[in-house]
Amino acid sequence: MNCKTTAFKPFPLLVAASLALPLAGCASEETGAPAVEPTTQAPEPEQAEQVGKADELPSDSKVLVAYFSRWENSVQTGDVDTMTSASVVVQGDEITGTTEYVADQVAAYTGGDLFQMRTSELYPEDFDETVDAAHEERDAPYLPPLQNTVDNLDQYDVVFLGFPIWSSTAPNAAASFLAENDLSGKTVVPFCTHDGYGQGSSFARVGELCPASTVLEGLAVPAAEVQSSQTDVVAWLESIGAPHVEESPSQQAGETPVSIDIGGTAIEGVLFDTPEARAFQAMMPCTISMVRYGDREYYGSIEGSIETDETGDLSFEDGAITYCPTNNTVAFFFSQSSNPDLTMGVIPIGRVTSDLAAFDAMGSRVEASFQN
Structure with missing residues (x-):
């Protein structure tokens, strides 16, 4: 199979921190995070402006679909069993993270630009090791720095924020994105993939981390069902009044x-x-x-x-x-x-x-x- 590879750096154990600030974010069945010295603290959560449905977003809204996916941020040897097949979609020789799969659908419907969050250091390939690292990140708390940035964030009116559920909440990488990008005045829409336990507290925490944004109703997709989720994704996007770019009669991605x-x-x-x-x-x-x-x-x-x-x-x-x-x-x-x-x-x-x-x-x- 064709797999993306990135140099792996071993992670030292997290030093216990006495920081009391909670981390926020969305999450999914892809669980984990690297253990590293805490250098960045999570921002103090505040109350979001709104969590609910929009009457209707302007049809000319400029959309960004930002997402974090375990598969694209882990050491890869091509061993899908090690990565846990529930976290990925295998299509011939191509492997895609479940969160990226949903993000692609959101971008296709809205005409939005895709932005994949990339952590500066990769997570372990082993699923259980990633779970342990995620717990250490959350307990520190520690926000892993991202290696990439959004070009001209000011141009976007609506930001969809996607992630897998990790330990009933969002990966700290998603919180890093919110800490590094000022979404004040923008509409934020969370979505996540999970292994059967739903979104946990992740959507509420996104609202807490976006106090000056309008946060709309999110969507939680079981990772095992992402390949048949198109109807649910479209129904959700319609329910929140998301901008829609009419599909071309030609072939779409994955068809x-x-x-x-x-x-x-x-x-x-x-x-x-x-x-x-x-x-x-x-x-x-x-x-x-x-x-x-x-x-x-x-x-x-x-x-x-x-x-x-x-x-x-x-x-x-x-x-x-x-x-x-x-x-x-x-x-x-x-x-x-x-x-x-x-x-x-x-x-x-x-x-x-x-x-x-x-x-x-x-x-x-x-x-x-x-x-x-």
Whole structure:
């Protein structure tokens, strides 16, 4: 696998400190932090201006998506088991931290600029050693210095702040970012990945560390579910009134283009990078006999089956390409997403990027041929 590498410096044990100031931040299942002499103290937390939903952020808001990810800040030998596979997403030869994966989705939706926090010293590769180091950082307290800075921070109106949950709170690297960057007057939106225990106190602590900012409702994504989190991420962004850059009909990051011929009508689409979508792609090229149902969808049975532990959702987005594990069918949904009325769960495996009006003139039965 292709892995990023950075020179590793051994970390001396943290010297016990009598500092009483608490650290703040967001957190996730990726746990750890290097043990080093405390040189920087956490700022005194104060009450944030607001924690909640925005009526609506201006559509022309300039967005920064700043995030800290364990994978990109740890010694790497390519041993994913050592790094713990739950903390990363493996796509072929590429390995991405779970927090970075969510950050990419936020940036794609908002059109924001990405900024990856890089600590001056790397964390241990071993997961348990990183946990111990994180505890030492928190107990000192110690804020690890960052080696990179944001160019022209003043240009940004909204700052999304992403991190993994470490010991029920945010990594101190996230607190370092807030200490090193004045976000006064800006809107701050936290998000985190975690291993099943939620965001802990991290979002509240972000509010405490941003007393002169408006802090909006955050999103906590289970690390094991980040590859299927797109619907939840979009719903959250819509709920807080985040700026939205309309998607281009072309391929997005992590998606595979697919061509579909339906009775001579060419339809373009993409398949997501999920286990179910990859399993369907392995069946292509294929032709599915489909039936129109309720002026909202075409569906048809597939040869073979797709193994999944997911039960699916009783809702859909217009343009969704889905797989239903209950009756082993693939479907196109082209309307009525506001009133789904589904009786069986469906799993999104892709989306149609062509104009959905093409489905209006199609008959009650069609043959849909899928090609890579």
